[in-house]
Amino acid sequence: MNVPEPFAGEPVHSPVRHHILSVLVENKSGVLARIAGLFARRGFNIYSLAVAPSESHARFSRVTIVVDAESTPLEQIVGQLDKLVNVVAISDIAPREAVERELLLATIKTDVANRTSLLDTLGNAGAAIVDVDPGAVTVMLAGTPSACDDLERALEAFAEVELHRTGRVALPRLGRSTPATVEH
Amino acid sequence: MELTGAQALIKSLEQQGVDTIFGLPGGAILPVYDPLLDSSIRHILVRHEQGAGHMAEGYAMATGRAGVAMVTSGPGATNIVTPITNAHMDSTPLVVITGQVATSSIGLDAFQECDITGITMGVTKHNFLVQSAHELPRAVAAAFHLATTGRPGPVLIDVPKDVAQSTMEWWYPAGVEEFDLPGYRPTVELDESAVARCVAMINGSERPVLYVGGGTLKSRASGELLAFAERTRIPVVTTLMARGVFPDSHDQHLGMPGMHGVYAAVTAIQRSDLLITLGARFDDRVTGKIASFAPDAKVIHVDIDRAEFGKIRRPDVALQSDVASALRAFDAAGATPKGLDGWWREIRSWQASYPLVYDEPEVDGPLRPQHVIESIARTAPAGTIVASGVGQHQMWTAQHWPFEEPNTWVNSGGAGTMGFGVPAAIGAKVGRPDRTVWCIDGDGCFQMTAQELVTARSEGIPIKVAILNNAYLGMVRQWQEMFYDERYSEVYLSPDLPDYVKWAEAMGCVGLRATNVKEMNDVIDEANQINDVPVVIDFRTDSTEKVFPMVPAGVSNDDILVHPSQRGGAR
Numbered sequence: 179m180n181v182p183e184p185f186a187g188e189p190v191h192s193p194v195r196h197h198i199l200s201v202l203v204e205n206k207s208g209v210l211a212r213i214a215g216l217f218a219r220r221g222f223n224i225y226s227l228a229v230a231p232s233e234s235h236a237r238f239s240r241v242t243i244v245v246d247a248e249s250t251p252l253e254q255i256v257g258q259l260d261k262l263v264n265v266v267a268i269s270d271i272a273p274r275e276a277v278e279r280e281l282l283l284a285t286i287k288t289d290v291a292n293r294t295s296l297l298d299t300l301g302n303a304g305a306a307i308v309d310v311d312p313g314a315v316t317v318m319l320a321g322t323p324s325a326c327d328d329l330e331r332a333l334e335a336f337a338e339v340e341l342h343r344t345g346r347v348a349l350p351r352l353g354r355s356t357p358a359t360v361e362h
Numbered sequence: 363m364e365l366t367g368a369q370a371l372i373k374s375l376e377q378q379g380v381d382t383i384f385g386l387p388g389g390a391i392l393p394v395y396d397p398l399l400d401s402s403i404r405h406i407l408v409r410h411e412q413g414a415g416h417m418a419e420g421y422a423m424a425t426g427r428a429g430v431a432m433v434t435s436g437p438g439a440t441n442i443v444t445p446i447t448n449a450h451m452d453s454t455p456l457v458v459i460t461g462q463v464a465t466s467s468i469g470l471d472a473f474q475e476c477d478i479t480g481i482t483m484g485v486t487k488h489n490f491l492v493q494s495a496h497e498l499p500r501a502v503a504a505a506f507h508l509a510t511t512g513r514p515g516p517v518l519i520d521v522p523k524d525v526a527q528s529t530m531e532w533w534y535p536a537g538v539e540e541f542d543l544p545g546y547r548p549t550v551e552l553d554e555s556a557v558a559r560c561v562a563m564i565n566g567s568e569r570p571v572l573y574v575g576g577g578t579l580k581s582r583a584s585g586e587l588l589a590f591a592e593r594t595r596i597p598v599v600t601t602l603m604a605r606g607v608f609p610d611s612h613d614q615h616l617g618m619p620g621m622h623g624v625y626a627a628v629t630a631i632q633r634s635d636l637l638i639t640l641g642a643r644f645d646d647r648v649t650g651k652i653a654s655f656a657p658d659a660k661v662i663h664v665d666i667d668r669a670e671f672g673k674i675r676r677p678d679v680a681l682q683s684d685v686a687s688a689l690r691a692f693d694a695a696g697a698t699p700k701g702l703d704g705w706w707r708e709i710r711s712w713q714a715s716y717p718l719v720y721d722e723p724e725v726d727g728p729l730r731p732q733h734v735i736e737s738i739a740r741t742a743p744a745g746t747i748v749a750s751g752v753g754q755h756q757m758w759t760a761q762h763w764p765f766e767e768p769n770t771w772v773n774s775g776g777a778g779t780m781g782f783g784v785p786a787a788i789g790a791k792v793g794r795p796d797r798t799v800w801c802i803d804g805d806g807c808f809q810m811t812a813q814e815l816v817t818a819r820s821e822g823i824p825i826k827v828a829i830l831n832n833a834y835l836g837m838v839r840q841w842q843e844m845f846y847d848e849r850y851s852e853v854y855l856s857p858d859l860p861d862y863v864k865w866a867e868a869m870g871c872v873g874l875r876a877t878n879v880k881e882m883n884d885v886i887d888e889a890n891q892i893n894d895v896p897v898v899i900d901f902r903t904d905s906t907e908k909v910f911p912m913v914p915a916g917v918s919n920d921d922i923l924v925h926p927s928q929r930g931g932a933r
Contacts, residue, residue: 237544
């Protein structure tokens with residue numbers, strides 16, 4: 179069976195104006211509010227934002243922010259972000275230099291009529307079923323943002339879908355001759 | 363040594379060399395006020411928390427050191443948000459300590475609880491909610507470090523009542539590495555290649571202008587500026603925030619640029635081929651319509667804050683540095699434009715055609731506000747510090763007061779906070795008791811914060827306040843006259859209500875009044891003789907007087923409106 183591999187391929191989904199900022203922050207209360215507040219008051223647009231403890235768990239967290247670098251110059255966003263005292267380091271990753279992943283969870287009402295086409299859709303997307311009851315399934319897809327986009331669109335054909343996405347996380351691609359990130 | 367959090371807080375402030383706190387106690391901060399009784403630190407008891415904040419700002423602007431204010435939680439904290447915002451806009455180093463309800467009550471809508479760290483997140487350089495008494499010394503040391511290094515600004519420390527009451531084993535961080543600020547790197551290496559590009563641009567320029575902003579004052583670069591300007595003969599303009607950093611009497615000084623700038627300063631920027639921008643931020647009050655601002659100029663932008671680069675105007679070279687280091691580097695590389703004689707001839711012709719002017723006052727009054735300011739300045743001792751509120755009187759003071767040295771001008775620039783003048787003047791006098799301190803105020807501004815003269819009288823802080831009483835919110839009146847068909851909406855205040863002389867006297871000050879030129883000279887002389895109590899003078903000025911030159915909002919600087927007496931020949 180020819181199942182598309184969601185963990186491969188170039189991230190063709192990203193228009194150029196997206197930029198990914200991987201931001202290392204102190205793991206202190208209010209840090210996320212400081213970042214969100216900065217973006218709100220300066221009118222910077224965020225496409226997605228994901229936060230989790232980083233490699234040095236207790237002290238730092240990593241925030242992955244996908245920003246609109248067209249409405250505001252990237253260096254302006256980075257410069258203002260860098261002024262937040264709790265921001266330790268900012269890596270700016272161009273989409274084509276990044277490995278990006280996102281998690282999608284969706285619960286879909288099922289019946290005899292739609293079950294076959296739903297299983298086809300999930301199979302084509304490489305999604306997995308993670309919970310089942312007689313009238314519904316919950317599925318997940320961990321893949322590129324574009325794979326998640328595709329599955330989200332495909333699921334529009336089904337009635338009553340509850341869908342949740344995490345927003346992407348990213349790291350620089352390995353083995354590039356030029357450095358993929360700029361530490362600020 | 364075991365101390366309470368309150369004792370540790372006061373001891374930490376002493377450790378930082380704090381000599382004065384401006385504040386007002388209340389429930390949540392009560393524990394901290396007890397050890398203050400045993401401290402060498404002077405506390406100035408204000409009548410409103412806004413006054414404490416502005417006093418701390420005035421203190422900071424006059425001394426160059428961080429100002430310190432302390433207030434209680436809830437309304438005490440929210441009352442000081444305006445000064446914090448003001449300090450944030452003008453990069454004034456401030457450490458504000460607020461009381462907070464006990465940690466166990468936070469989030470429960472306790473009495474006088476408010477989320478002051480949340481409220482001030484966008485208007486402080488940083489803030490701390492201290493979680494334990496042990497953390498207090500670190501918070502204080504880090505707050506002073508943050509407030510005074512890099513681009514200065516206000517830092518707030520929120521101290522829950524139980525943190526102040528609990529005990530700790532005394533310690534104090536030995537150095538920066540113990541401040542726990544892994545993301546804060548205020549110093550930067552000078553980028554030599556950027557310096558080289560700056561030097562090349564300066565060498566190649568024919569119509570350069572030194573566009574000097576408040577960052578030049580903050581980096582104490584007046585000496586470097588004077589040396590660089592005199593060696594290169596490049597003309598200098600000083601923004602509202604930079605007045606005093608370059609002597610007004612210097613023949614290379616064109617004055618203030620911007621909405622109410624001197625014609626030659628505004629026009630030199632417009633015609634310039636190179637703006638050497640030193641700690642300035644292309645504020646809309648300076649640039650006018652940004653698309654037509656200095657259209658032929660290349661831009662060198664020197665700033666300690668790299669977020670200023672390209673925020674408004676894209677620089678041709680951005681040099682992240684304090685101004686003093688950048689100027690020393692330019693000098694070391696011998697940056698010199700070739701010949702500026704033709705440029706100076708043009709500038710001199712603008713200066714000759716359009717000097718700052720105003721109509722002579724009638725002998726019987728009303729007084730001309732500019733004439734009052736010049737008359738006060740003429741009799742003021744050298745080094746006098748002048749503070750102002752916000753509005754017409756502020757612009758006239760910035761235009762007509764002869765500033766000769768740094769830290770003698772205390773005003774509210776970015777935020778434009780009416781009522782700043784009186785408390786800021788008090789703070790300046792506390793910081794520099796050796797100096798004469800005048801507050802040139804408007805009648806509208808005076809009414810906002812005048813109660814702090816009670817503070818001044820009771821604490822023995824003899825400032826002098828000149829109210830330019832034109833019975834109006836004058837700047838708004840000016841806009842309504844010029845841009846709203848003389849439809850005056852809610853701007854009239856009355857010259858007699860309140861009676862400023864009686865009000866001054868009720869606050870323990872000397873109150874004087876002048877309605878004509880003779881009285882003006884007499885009361886200024888009288889005020890100059892009084893050095894033990896504050897003096898307030900009610901100068902009755904012409905309500906119709908307007909600030910010129912003027913670049914209307916959103917209009918190109920090329921369309922500057924000069925004084926009516928200079929029009930016709932004007933461009």
